[in-house]
Amino acid sequence: MSPNTPSPRLVPEPTQTGTSLPLWTYASEELLELEYQEFFLKSWQLVGHVCDLPSPGDFLTFDLWRDSVIVLRGKDRVLRAFSNICRHRASRLLDGRGNCGGAIQCAYHGWSFRNDGTLSGIPKPENFPGVDKSELGLLEVRMEIYRGHIFVNLSEEGPRVREMMGPIDDQVAVYAPEGYEPMDDPVAEIWECNWKLAWDNYQENYHIPIGHPSLHRLLVETGEGLTLDNGINTGIFVLRDKPSSVARERRYQELMPSTDHRYPEGKRRRWLQISMNPNMGIEYYPDMFSMMQILPLGTARTQIKMIHHSPPNPSAEEREMQAIEVALLDEVNAQDKILVERIQRGVQSSGYKPGPLALEESGIHDFHNLVRERLPVTRLPEAPMRGSLAQENARLKSQAPTKR
Numbered sequence: 125m126s127p128n129t130p131s132p133r134l135v136p137e138p139t140q141t142g143t144s145l146p147l148w149t150y151a152s153e154e155l156l157e158l159e160y161q162e163f164f165l166k167s168w169q170l171v172g173h174v175c176d177l178p179s180p181g182d183f184l185t186f187d188l189w190r191d192s193v194i195v196l197r198g199k200d201r202v203l204r205a206f207s208n209i210c211r212h213r214a215s216r217l218l219d220g221r222g223n224c225g226g227a228i229q230c231a232y233h234g235w236s237f238r239n240d241g242t243l244s245g246i247p248k249p250e251n252f253p254g255v256d257k258s259e260l261g262l263l264e265v266r267m268e269i270y271r272g273h274i275f276v277n278l279s280e281e282g283p284r285v286r287e288m289m290g291p292i293d294d295q296v297a298v299y300a301p302e303g304y305e306p307m308d309d310p311v312a313e314i315w316e317c318n319w320k321l322a323w324d325n326y327q328e329n330y331h332i333p334i335g336h337p338s339l340h341r342l343l344v345e346t347g348e349g350l351t352l353d354n355g356i357n358t359g360i361f362v363l364r365d366k367p368s369s370v371a372r373e374r375r376y377q378e379l380m381p382s383t384d385h386r387y388p389e390g391k392r393r394r395w396l397q398i399s400m401n402p403n404m405g406i407e408y409y410p411d412m413f414s415m416m417q418i419l420p421l422g423t424a425r426t427q428i429k430m431i432h433h434s435p436p437n438p439s440a441e442e443r444e445m446q447a448i449e450v451a452l453l454d455e456v457n458a459q460d461k462i463l464v465e466r467i468q469r470g471v472q473s474s475g476y477k478p479g480p481l482a483l484e485e486s487g488i489h490d491f492h493n494l495v496r497e498r499l500p501v502t503r504l505p506e507a508p509m510r511g512s513l514a515q516e517n518a519r520l521k522s523q524a525p526t527k528r
């Protein structure tokens with residue numbers, strides 16, 4: 125445990141309904157700027173798995189609004205993360221994923237960086253008298269590998285992933301994610317909504333019976349989920365015994381015993397869903413892994429990114445399950461996109477006051493409380509005067525007690 129980092133603690137179940145953030149917070153560019161600084165630049169973001177980068181020179185990039193990170197395996201086989209910026213005049217270096225061989229060459233003037241990040245070559249070096257190449261390597265970004273998953277963090281703040289996951293690590297260990305294999309490339313889509321609405325939606329299962337009939341036919345929540353005081357919570361679902369009325373779902377149910385050999389008695393046929401503030405849903409299914417990541421692009425424009433991985437050596441039955449699972453998840457995402465974009469239209473209209481949050485929506489309440497704590501300006505019922513939001517937030521922060 126890092127010095128001064130308190131251990132994550134369990135939060136008791138809520139007994140009272142909560143209140144949502146005021147509507148203006150979903151449409152303020154000035155607030156989005158603070159949210160980016162306060163939440164996205166200070167949080168761990170899952171970018172992939174070690175199995176995605178097996179060979180020296182393999183890289184992937186992760187774009188987070190204005191920022192971009194490269195994760196790269198060096199000749200020494202070590203994985204490192206760097207800012208995706210050339211040290212000469214800041215050109216973006218790499219896009220997507222691939223293999224850069226022994227070096228990355230900038231497309232602008234041709235500076236070259238070895239796959240361990242050090243600067244190897246400058247064209248026409250006589251142009252740079254007195255410049256020390258050893259000081260101009262790529263800028264390293266904080267990176268952590270947790271059970272095979274690669275996380276990056278653009279700040280130096282906060283505890284390590286394994287500390288944050290501590291109380292739920294045994295739940296994750298059941299799925300042995302260290303051994304995962306690549307399944308397909310990440311996919312991304314655009315939702316026309318504020319990022320917080322997409323995250324609100326992810327954090328509550330109150331909408332499942334109406335919004336996602338397929339999930340409702342297949343699964344039931346066990347009530348064994350945990351809520352931690354560090355913004356992480358889990359839900360555990362089991363497959364219903366009753367055969368679904370839909371053939372594809374019945375087939376998934378029939379195939380489920382083919383995954384039993386992977387899990388101990390009592391841990392089979394379960395789905396573990398982890399919400400990780402401010403923007404990631406991490407889901408372990410018996411047949412595959414899936415992550416949903418919510419990345420702001422503007423006040424009403426959000427990228428939804430999905431990553432899948434497979435347990436090792438999936439059988440033909442498990443591959444068939446994965447195909448059904450991916451189709452189900454695509455369908456659920458398409459439903460969520462419609463639902464969330466309809467909320468976006470609601471929060472843009474005048475005269476509406478937020479209604480109460482259900483006990484089943486306590487994840488939203490906890491998240492909104494976190495926003496109120498870290499950005500106290502969001503406690504104001506109306507937006508501050510244009511141009512004054514950051515200043516007003518700083519003023520309120522200096523008055524507010526630091527703990528929720």
Ligand code: FES
Nearest residue numbers: 210212213230233
């Ligand atoms: S900006 Fe990269 S070499 Fe000039």
Ligand SMILES: [Fe+2]
Nearest residue numbers: 325335336460
């Ligand atoms: Fe949903």
